[in-house]
Every structure is written in C-alpha cells, then in structure tokens.
Amino acid sequence: MVGCRAKSRRDCGYLAVVDTGASKCPWAKIEAQPYFLYNPKTEECCDWKDATNCVDLQADVMFVIDVSGSIDSQEFKQLISFVKSIVSALPIGLQETRVGAISFTSTAKLEFSMDKYATEADILAAMDTIVNKAGGTATFAALNLLKSEAYLPSNGNRADVQDLVFVLTDGKSSNKQATLDAVKNIENEGYTIFSVGIGNNLDLDELNAISSDPDSTFTLRADFDSLNTILNTLIDSACRVLAPVRTPGNGLDSAEKIADVLAVSVKTCELDW
Incomplete structure (x- = not known):
C-alpha cells in the first residue's frame, strides 16, 4: 500500500488515487472529502478541488x-x-x-x-x-x-x-x-x-x-x-476531462483492491473510514 503524505494540498497531480487508510490523510477526514488524488512523483495527496495541474496524462x-x-x-x-x-x-x-x-x-x-x-x-x-x-x-x-x-x-x-x-x-x-x-x-x-x-x-x-x-x-x-x-x-x-473522477456508482467498484487500482493509470478510490 502506498502511503499518502499530506505535506501539500496544492500543485498535486491527477495521476492515480490510492490508499484506503484515512489515517494517512487526516485532513481529508476532517474536511469530509471522500475522494482524494495521489501524486506518486511527489508522494503527496490532495483533494480534487485543490489539484491544479495534470500529471502523466495523455x-x-x-x-x-x-x-x-x-x-x-x-x-x-x-x-x-x-x-x-x-x-x-x-x-x-x-x-x-x-x-x-x-x-x-x-x-x-x-x-x-x-x-x-x-x-x-x-x-x-x-x-x-x-x-x-x-x-x-x-x-x-x-x-x-x-x-x-x-x-x-x-x-x-x-x-x-x-x-x-x-x-x-x-x-x-x-x-x-x-x-x-x-x-x-x-x-x-x-x-x-x-x-x-x-x-x-x-x-x-x-x-x-x-x-x-x-x-x-x-x-x-x-x-x-x-x-x-x-x-x-x-x-x-x-x-477533469483527461482524468475524470471515478467513484462508486460511477465506474468504480468500491471493493477494488489497491493492487488493482495501482495497475491502472488513473483511478479514484473511496476512503475507508
């Protein structure tokens, strides 16, 4: 499982959302944001609203x-x-x-x-x-x-x-x-x-x-x-066009395993509180 460091909520990318452990992104839970994005290049995560640039998208x-x-x-x-x-x-x-x-x-x-x-x-x-x-x-x-x-x-x-x-x-x-x-x-x-x-x-x-x-x-x-x-x-x-949010009921099975999520270039995954 990839860890999520909430060092910065700005300038995060849109590549892959990972981690079902909310404890690694405490701000997400505090602000009741059920979905977040993870940038493997910076090892940081951010919620969708704060992401301002595309990363590794075609x-x-x-x-x-x-x-x-x-x-x-x-x-x-x-x-x-x-x-x-x-x-x-x-x-x-x-x-x-x-x-x-x-x-x-x-x-x-x-x-x-x-x-x-x-x-x-x-x-x-x-x-x-x-x-x-x-x-x-x-x-x-x-x-x-x-x-x-x-x-x-x-x-x-x-x-x-x-x-x-x-x-x-x-x-x-x-x-x-x-x-x-x-x-x-x-x-x-x-x-x-x-x-x-x-x-x-x-x-x-x-x-x-x-x-x-x-x-x-x-x-x-x-x-x-x-x-x-x-x-x-x-x-x-x-x-958002290039990396649409995928949520349960919108193209994502909430039971997907992290390993499966990581195998796909762009995905979102519901946090498991």
Missing part, C-alpha cells in the same frame, strides 16, 4: 488561435502568454500530451503539428513564432482544419488518446452560418472543445455552439487583461 491538444487584425500587438502578447501558461500545466511529451497549433484570420493555417515538438521548451518557443495579422475572423476555416489536417494520424493524432481543443478568439466569426456548419462537420469526431472568448465583441451563442457541453464548463470569457483569472478554472476543467 492528450492530443490543438490550440486554435485567433490572429486577426482586431487584436493589437499588446493584446496578442497577452493571448500567447495565456496559451503558454496552459501548455506549461500539461505533461508534455510524445508519449504523454502532444500539442499543435492552428492560427486563423481570413484563412486558417496549421502552425505546427502535434508530433513536431516533444518538449515543453520547444512548444513554448514555437508559440512565440506565431504572429497576428490583418484580416477577418474565419473561425469556420480553423474548425474545418481540425478534421481535414490537424487531427490526421500523419500529423501525430493517436487513435486511443483524448482529443482536446482550445479555441481562443476575440470576436464574432465573419460568417456565423459557416461556423455553425463547421461545428456540425466535426461534431462526431470526438473532440472535447473549450471556447475562450476574449473582450466584448463576442457572440455567446456562437461560442457555446463551438464548445462541448455543458457550456458552463466549456465556454469561458475574459478580457485580455484578465485572462489569468480564468487560467486555473480552464486547466482544472481540462484535467
């Missing part, structure tokens, strides 16, 4: 970034900084989380595929090479590019790994119907999509149509100056 991630002319240079720096903060919260690696990027104005472009870079440093550097340009907001072109190019196996997509998309835009698309048609085109591809609307020139109905359901989880809004205020919420929601 995902194929695409950032769909608005680079249109309505975003000025300072705002674009804030946008790219926000994207880089999300990347830094993910476990980057060709066997873990792969990251690619699409930019869009009046057209859309695959900036780099998911299998091009294998380290966080390289991905962050690649994000810095993306530039904003004059042009409209062809959100539909970027969404269609997800299916036609970005998520092809030849560009690094893995069939058995969750596809996670972050769409970041500061405005309404230049053709709403085309955007809705693009959403229809990709709705059966299995993508989990977060819509991040920035500023005041937004179409909330459009953002909600793009994002996965429920909208309350997958559609977020902020100003350029306040993007960091939604960062932890976005990362937490993304990690």
Whole structure:
C-alpha cells in the first residue's frame, strides 16, 4: 500500500488515487472529502478541488488561435502568454500530451503539428513564432482544419488518446452560418472543445455552439487583461476531462483492491473510514 503524505494540498497531480487508510490523510477526514488524488512523483495527496495541474496524462491538444487584425500587438502578447501558461500545466511529451497549433484570420493555417515538438521548451518557443495579422475572423476555416489536417494520424493524432481543443478568439466569426456548419462537420469526431472568448465583441451563442457541453464548463470569457483569472478554472476543467473522477456508482467498484487500482493509470478510490 502506498502511503499518502499530506505535506501539500496544492500543485498535486491527477495521476492515480490510492490508499484506503484515512489515517494517512487526516485532513481529508476532517474536511469530509471522500475522494482524494495521489501524486506518486511527489508522494503527496490532495483533494480534487485543490489539484491544479495534470500529471502523466495523455492528450492530443490543438490550440486554435485567433490572429486577426482586431487584436493589437499588446493584446496578442497577452493571448500567447495565456496559451503558454496552459501548455506549461500539461505533461508534455510524445508519449504523454502532444500539442499543435492552428492560427486563423481570413484563412486558417496549421502552425505546427502535434508530433513536431516533444518538449515543453520547444512548444513554448514555437508559440512565440506565431504572429497576428490583418484580416477577418474565419473561425469556420480553423474548425474545418481540425478534421481535414490537424487531427490526421500523419500529423501525430493517436487513435486511443483524448482529443482536446482550445479555441481562443476575440470576436464574432465573419460568417456565423459557416461556423455553425463547421461545428456540425466535426461534431462526431470526438473532440472535447473549450471556447475562450476574449473582450466584448463576442457572440455567446456562437461560442457555446463551438464548445462541448455543458457550456458552463466549456465556454469561458475574459478580457485580455484578465485572462489569468480564468487560467486555473480552464486547466482544472481540462484535467477533469483527461482524468475524470471515478467513484462508486460511477465506474468504480468500491471493493477494488489497491493492487488493482495501482495497475491502472488513473483511478479514484473511496476512503475507508
């Protein structure tokens, strides 16, 4: 049985919940938290609400970034900084989380595929090479590019790994119907999509149509100056997608043995008070 050291309740990962001995996590019992997460790298545990980063999880991630002319240079720096903060919260690696990027104005472009870079440093550097340009907001072109190019196996997509998309835009698309048609085109591809609307020139109905359901989880809004205020919420929601809580009655037999739990990459287990 793996011990649980409650030295820190912050910055814990989402990999594996173990230990049915509540005495090793006394704070969990005190706060009546029936489920907790264990990070074998730090040998620390935390409850789900306090976990703020993903650890050793797999995902194929695409950032769909608005680079249109309505975003000025300072705002674009804030946008790219926000994207880089999300990347830094993910476990980057060709066997873990792969990251690619699409930019869009009046057209859309695959900036780099998911299998091009294998380290966080390289991905962050690649994000810095993306530039904003004059042009409209062809959100539909970027969404269609997800299916036609970005998520092809030849560009690094893995069939058995969750596809996670972050769409970041500061405005309404230049053709709403085309955007809705693009959403229809990709709705059966299995993508989990977060819509991040920035500023005041937004179409909330459009953002909600793009994002996965429920909208309350997958559609977020902020100003350029306040993007960091939604960062932890976005990362937490993304990690929950990648490592959903499994509880008795929700995919987990409470009688499972610890040995069986440890054999699976991500699980939760009810504490035995």
